[in-house]
Amino acid sequence: MPRLPARGRIGSCLTVLAVAGMLVIPLGCETSRSVNPEPATQTRSDVRPRGADPSTPTTPIASIAAPPGQHATRCGHYVFYHDFDLDRADPLFAELEALPDQVFGELGLPPSSGIIQIFLFDTQDRYERYMRYRYPSLPIRRAYFVAEPRVGNGADELKVFTWMGDHLRTDLRHELTHALLHSVLKDVPLWLDEGLAGFFELPPEQDGVNPLHLELLRRGPFQPDLGRLERLDKVRQMEKPEYREAWAWVHLMLRSTPEAKQILRDYLQVLRGTDKPGLLLPRLREAVPDPEQALAEHLSEIHIPRHRAAGPP
Ligand SMILES: [Zn+2]
Structure with missing residues (x-):
């Protein structure tokens, strides 16, 4: 399993060890539509498709249906959900924490106070099985941003799904750019959303x-x-x-x-x-x-x- 390297310090990031399940968002909060939900109103993904195995998964449905959530790590505007240890000293956290200022400053947009949830899977296989189960009509991509309507009123829930692969840094910067834009704009035309994410995904x-x-x-x-x-x-x-x-x-x-x-x-x-x-x-x-x-x-x-x-x- 890839591990984030131990370099530097993070500052305000906070790791919360949670009793398994306690910090997992209840299923009812993830969707207000159906038991086997279709994609939310807004999705953005990485362009590079992965070779998904279309065979029927053999893992019990309960483990497929659950996103990572044994631990929750708060970092600036983000909460990372994960089932393995994260190295909080990794400079990637600090870089991601600075991303909102970079995006909003460059584009002349006001800062957002919204929280973005990041579900970080340990393996590509578990990530893809979860995404096929949870969002069956979405093509398999390396990472996804999903904006889901909140139960009742209020701003959409902003969620990023990805796994601990070699492209983690780029993928997180890309999907988080989508999430940040959607946190302050009514909508973003598809081409512009991807163009901006492609610009800010780079270090x-x-x-x-x-x-x-x-x-x-x-x-x-x-x-x-x-x-x-x-x-x-x-x-x-x-x-x-x-x-x-x-x-x-x-x-x-x-x-x-x-x-x-x-x-x-x-x-x-x-x-x-x-x-x-x-x-x-x-x-x-x-x-x-x-x-x-x-x-x-x-x-x-x-x-x-x-x-x-x-x-x-
Ligand atoms: Zn994208």
Whole structure:
């Protein structure tokens, strides 16, 4: 089982050892719909599908149905639920704790006081069996963000599901970005949600530059079409090329000119008040008359940071 390395200190993170089950969210709080619930109203996932074994699981249904919850570790806006020991000194906790300030500061959004629940499975197998049972219509992905309506009134419950794999750092940053955006906005168009998550999933020192995306887009063929991206409204419509293009448009707006960045910031302010914000492309054209040409030039000029941060082992 992968373990987080023992480096540095965490500061305000707090681990609570819970009697098994006590801190597991009751099933009734996880869904107000049915015993075998369908996906919640909002889901976002990592693009890279995993090779799921479609065979019928042999594990007793009770263990499949229960998410991790023997321990709960509080860290800033997050509560990690897990069934194994976590190294609280791992610098990943501090990095994740700083993510809200990074996201909200960059985008000019107000801070959120909402709590995000992170269910951290020990193995890929247990994670996938749980997700197939709990969200049977979702394709298997490495990690998921789910916004579930709370029983009664109140803000949605924000949940992230993933497992202790090699991509943990990137996956957590990606899904937590979704959760943070949904904690302060009425809605986020699918392409923009994924583009922003693709920007912030990278370690801070990467400054949003994804070298692999950049290499593939520069190599081409690549014909950007923001109008097409804006029409996508289903998770299954987002494949790797769409994720790459969404990242590229977001990077253009956040890292090319102050005017382009302001267009995105203004659009996000609109999303604070309505889930029907209209299209971004006409607004972008006000500051960038030829967005496709501007994107091509921007991609050719992006500098790849030389300093790479080491991820978890
Ligand atoms: Zn995503």
